[in-house]
Amino acid sequence: MFIDTDIFARIVAGEIPCDKVFETARILAFRDIAPKAKTHIIIIPKENLVTAKEVTANNLELFGELFLVAKEIAEKENLKGYKLHMNVDEEGGQVVPHVHLHLLSRDFKSPL
Numbered sequence: 001m002f003i004d005t006d007i008f009a010r011i012v013a014g015e016i017p018c019d020k021v022f023e024t025a026r027i028l029a030f031r032d033i034a035p036k037a038k039t040h041i042i043i044i045p046k047e048n049l050v051t052a053k054e055v056t057a058n059n060l061e062l063f064g065e066l067f068l069v070a071k072e073i074a075e076k077e078n079l080k081g082y083k084l085h086m087n088v089d090e091e092g093g094q095v096v097p098h099v100h101l102h103l104l105s106r107d108f109k110s111p112l
């Protein structure tokens with residue numbers, strides 16, 4: 001079930017602190033507050049898109065940038081292998097109503 005606030009928009013606005021690991025003009029990445037693996041980083045577009053269902057031919061580059069940033073963070077954190085995971089909509093297990101890619105590596109606790 002979605003929570004009623006876009007917490008990640010509030011993180012982008014600086015209203016809620018985060019452990020930031022990477023930032024570009026359009027993307028922000030920070031450590032998950034309740035990590036499900038030794039490394040668990042959330043990568044988001046700063047734009048307020050709710051789910052990946054909003055991908056269109058017009059914003060493909062933005063969605064692609066999530067993967068590019070994931071690769072760059074993984075290199076920076078010396079991750080040899082990792083999982084990229086995205087929950088899509090409430091029935092897909094998404095809780096925060098803002099598009100985000102999970103980057104997880106090592107000592108995975110459970111499937112998201």
Ligand code: 5GP
Nearest residue numbers: 007018030031032033034087093094095096
């Ligand atoms: P979802 O289930 O929506 O795909 O994942 C949301 C993720 O955001 C969860 O792993 C949760 O621990 C994380 N999260 C929720 N609230 C916050 C927060 O305020 N700060 C950070 N850093 N992570 C959060």
